[in-house]
Amino acid sequence: MAEKEMEYRVELFNKMTQTCFNKCVDNRYKESELNMGENSCIDRCVSKYWHVRCYLSLLLDLSLALV
Incomplete structure (x- = not known):
């Protein structure tokens, strides 16, 4: 699981x-x-990218909690 998370983070960064x-x-x-x-x-681009990623992560966590 940690390896997949690292791959995801590297892909997101790239x-x-x-x-x-x-x-x-x-x-x-x-x-x-x-x-x-x-x-x-x-700076603006990275900030927007990060905010959207955090927002989507929150939505995913909420949807998984409802299942």
Whole structure:
């Protein structure tokens, strides 16, 4: 069970990283560091991803409790 949980967390992290990177970072790489806009976008993206994951986890826990 712990192994499956770790696989899930790694997959979630990888999906979040790829999604937020593709959404927020210009693919032309004008600078070697992220600029302020990219940093803000990534912060918001990760925050939304995390909130949705927590919300879905709560809903799943509630639905399992009702069964």
